[in-house]
Amino acid sequence: FKQIEQIEDKWEDFDIPSSVIFDPMNVANLIVGYVSGDLVRYDIEKGEYNWNQYSQRQQKKQQQQISPLEMWREDLRLQLASECFFTSSTYLQFDRLIAAGTNRGKVNIYDLRMGDKGFVRIVGESNPFSFHQSMFGESVTKIVAHPIHPILVTSGADGNIKVFSSNP
Structure with a gap:
């Protein structure tokens, strides 16, 4: 493979992309996950x-009027103190959803057709043993979804591989 394009990160000045996948609904788009917890679609x-953002931040903080210096400091603070950032992601073809693994050991499910209300659920949230344990600041290292059946597999820095199914 050879590099054909370099995407200049213009979304947030002091945020770091931590995960990227092709948009399953439009292969001309990328979905980029950031350390701050934002998901952004790139054409x-x-x-x-294309300014579709799915954010874990509180909306009222984004609506406040603040100076550029305060905004820079707040962005930097959010990155350094980010409770949750994306480490891996995949597309679930059977449900048309995105699964995004986090540094907290959880896997968030998003439906990108729902816009900024796209957060659906956390995989296995009713059972705390279904989450990966954080090791050296990392937890979910890889996510893969079966192309036909509703099965999701995660691997973690804790040495465990977990298999999930949406069937009862």
Whole structure:
């Protein structure tokens, strides 16, 4: 493989992309997960973000009027103190959903057709033993979904492999 394009990260000045996958609904788009916990859609053909953002931050903080210096300090603080950032992600073809693993050992499910209300659930949230334990600041290292059956598999820095199914 050779590099054909480099995407300049213009979304947030002081945020770091931590995960990227092709948009399953439009292969001309990428979905980028950031350390801050944001998911952003990027249009490869146009070379721009299409401004669809799925954020874990509180909306009222984003609506406040603050100076550029305060905004820079707040962005930096959010990155350094981010409780949850994406480490791995995949597309669940059987449900048309995105599964995004976090540094907290959880897997969040998003439905990108629902816009900024796209968060659906946390995989295995009713059983705390279904989460990976954090080791050296990392937990979910890889996620893969079966292409036909509703099965999701995660591997973790804790040395465990966990298998989930949406069937009862």
